[in-house]
Amino acid sequence: MIPFIDLAAQQKRIRPQIEAAMLRVLDHGGYIMGPEVQALEDQLSAFCGAPHTLSCANGTDALALILMAKQVGPGDAVFVPSFTFAATAEVVAWMGATVVFIDVLPDTFNMDPASLEAGVQKAKKLGLRPSGVIPVDLFGQPADYDAIASLAQAHGLWVMADAAQSFGGTYKGRKVGTLAESTTTSFFPAKPLGCYGDGGAVFTESNDLFEVLKSLRVHGQCADGDKYKNIRIGMNGRLDTLQAAILIEKLEIFPGEIIMRQSIADRYTKGLQDVATVPFVRKDCQSTWAIYTLKVDPLKRVAIMEGLKEKGVPSVIYYPLPLHRQEAYCAYPCATDSLPVSEALSQTVLSLPMHPYLEPETQDFIIQTFRDVVKQIG
Ligand SMILES: *Cc1c(COP(=O)(O)O)cnc(C)c1O
Numbered sequence: 001m002i003p004f005i006d007l008a009a010q011q012k013r014i015r016p017q018i019e020a021a022m023l024r025v026l027d028h029g030g031y032i033m034g035p036e037v038q039a040l041e042d043q044l045s046a047f048c049g050a051p052h053t054l055s056c057a058n059g060t061d062a063l064a065l066i067l068m069a070k071q072v073g074p075g076d077a078v079f080v081p082s083f084t085f086a087a088t089a090e091v092v093a094w095m096g097a098t099v100v101f102i103d104v105l106p107d108t109f110n111m112d113p114a115s116l117e118a119g120v121q122k123a124k125k126l127g128l129r130p131s132g133v134i135p136v137d138l139f140g141q142p143a144d145y146d147a148i149a150s151l152a153q154a155h156g157l158w159v160m161a162d163a164a165q166s167f168g169g170t171y172k173g174r175k176v177g178t179l180a181e182s183t184t185t186s187f188f189p190a191k192p193l194g195c196y197g198d199g200g201a202v203f204t205e206s207n208d209l210f211e212v213l214k215s216l217r218v219h220g221q222c223a224d225g226d227k228y229k230n231i232r233i234g235m236n237g238r239l240d241t242l243q244a245a246i247l248i249e250k251l252e253i254f255p256g257e258i259i260m261r262q263s264i265a266d267r268y269t270k271g272l273q274d275v276a277t278v279p280f281v282r283k284d285c286q287s288t289w290a291i292y293t294l295k296v297d298p299l300k301r302v303a304i305m306e307g308l309k310e311k312g313v314p315s316v317i318y319y320p321l322p323l324h325r326q327e328a329y330c331a332y333p334c335a336t337d338s339l340p341v342s343e344a345l346s347q348t349v350l351s352l353p354m355h356p357y358l359e360p361e362t363q364d365f366i367i368q369t370f371r372d373v374v375k376q377i378g
Contacts, residue, residue, distance in 0.1 A: 002353055002362060004314045005190050009357035010257075014249055021245040034241030040248050041201075047251065048167070048177030050203035052210040055239035056217055059164040059186025062200040063091040063134070065237055066160050066182050069212040072097045076131035077123035079157070081111045082322040082334070083342040084136040088162050089323050089332075098128055099332040101324040103339040107280040109293070109349075110143040111135045112341065113151055119335035120155050126333060132158040137166030137176065139318070139351075140192065140261075140288035141281050145171055145179040160184065164200075165290035167193055168258050172284045177203040187239075187247060192261070192288040193254050195243040260356035261289040264363060268292055268352065271367035275374045276350075291318055292354040298347040300377050305350065307373030313366050316351045 011018065025034060041053040056062050072078060078092040082101040092099045100123050103115035111133075120130045133152055135143035145161070152159045161179055163169075164186035169176045177183050185191075187199030204210055211223060212232075220234030221227055265287070269278040277295035281287045296304055305315050322342035323329045352366060 001312045001314055002366065003355075004316060004353045005355045006353075006357055007189055007194070007355075009355070010250075010253075013357075014253060017249045017252075018246055021249050022242060025242050025245050031241050033238060034244070036241050036244040036248060037239055040239075040244040040251070043248060043251055044177075044201060044203070047254075048175045048203060050177040050183070050205065052204050052207070053177075054202045054204075054210065054213045054217060055244060056200045056202060056237045057239060058198040059162075059184060059188060059191075059200040060087040060091060061235065061237045062184035062186070062202045063087065063160070063162060064094060064235070065202060065213050065216050066184065066209075067091055067095050067097075068216050068234070069209055070132065070158060072131055075129055077119075077126075077128035078131055079116055079119045079123075079133040079335075080323070081134075081136050081138075081342070082324040082339050083109060083319060083345055084138060084162070084323065085164070085319070086323060086326070086328075087164070088134055088136055089329055092134075093329075097131065098123075098126075099323075099329065100128075101322075101329075101332060101334045101339060101342075103335060103341045104138070104345070106341050106345070108141055108144075108282065109138045109345060110141065111148060113144060113147040115335045115339070116148065116151055120151070120157075122333060122335055130155050130157055132160060134160050134162050135180070136162040136164075137169065139279070139293050140166045140169055140290040141279075142166055142169050142171035142176055142179060142285055149180075158182075164188075164191060166288050167191075168254060168288045170286040178205070181206060182209060187243065192258070192290050193247070193250060195246050195250070197240065197243055199239050199243045199247065201239075257356040258286070258288055261354070262286075264354065264356070264358050265289045265292055267360070267363055268367065271364070272370060275371055289354055291351045293318065293349050293351045295345075295348045296350050296374075300374075301348070301350055303377050304370075304373055307376065308369060311369045311373075313369050314353060317346075317349060318351050319349075320346055322346050
């Protein structure tokens with residue numbers, strides 16, 4: 001079977017650098033908040049242009065840290081797209097706030113501003129306080145931050161970008177990490193910039209927010225660094241030094257990998273545009289192509305996946321059920337009676353292997369197999 005994401009190919013390329021970086025940590029022994037953590041945060045800020053970067057344990061904690069800093073709680077409505085990974089909504093539920101599910105656009109798969117407006121009206125009707133919005137940059141393409149910002153401003157909402165899949169991307173020439181007051185990302189191994197375990201980060205332009213986040217990351221400790229003086233309820237949300245050391249080496253090759261991902265996406269699109277609906281990326285956006293997702297006839301999807309699998313080509317459905325239909329989340333309100341685009345997408349999407357080291361011959365085999373299977377099904 002062709003790997004869906006080949007992490008080994010990248011490791012082979014930078015194995016000596018990774019080993020040296022890990023050995024440096026073993027030598028200095030600063031496993032928690034060692035020097036690599038600050039160094040990585042500085043390098044991430046330099047990379048994306050965000051004034052402040054706070055590394056943390058994973059992308060879910062990154063989202064939660066901001067909600068904690070915002071003191072989101074019962075009675076607050078937080079607007080989340082339904083077509084996303086569960087973590088985006090999960091953290092809102094942790095806080096006792098109410099998730100209000102928003103529909104997405106059929107072309108970019110990102111939050112639909114018109115549905116957000118409907119969601120705010122729905123929250124008010126339910127007697128909730130509209131608090132904030134969490135646009136998700138699905139599959140690597142930034143959401144429409146200008147449209148969302150103007151609605152957020154009109155309704156007094158904070159905006160937190162869930163960039164778990166899009167770190168490294170751009171929107172109208174601006175880099176992910178600077179597109180909202182705060183941005184979160186994940187360094188889960190399969191994300192475009194991944195470590196060898198769990199990791200995440202928060203980016204913000206706000207000095208005040210950053211000070212609170214630093215405290216929350218270490219059990220709400222006092223700003224003077226006295227560990228045993230707790231001035232707020234926080235968490236243990238630190239990034240391991242070993243993961244920071246690994247990420248420093250991976251960040252080095254990351255810009256080149258985004259270019260490699262783009263050319264692989266282009267090759268798929270060229271080879272498949274007459275047999276499937278290929279991904280749409282706005283002209284003013286750079287996607288990081290975390291995932292390459294096609295739309296196919298829902299009645300043929302299972303047969304296509306089986307045909308691909310028979311030839312050793314893996315395919316995955318991101319996401320088979322929109323969050324508002326999941327058992328854990330179906331009691332939360334939706335912007336409108338149904339969220340038709342999220343519902344339809346969950347029936348039609350299909351993702352193909354995507355990583356920077358996909359060889360042209362392997363990719364051509366995937367493309368040809370897809371074409372053959374579609375033709376065979378008729
Ligand atoms: C991966 C992901 C997360 C969570 O990141 P973890 O590091 O796994 O906690 C959150 N949101 C989205 C959209 C993701 O894809």
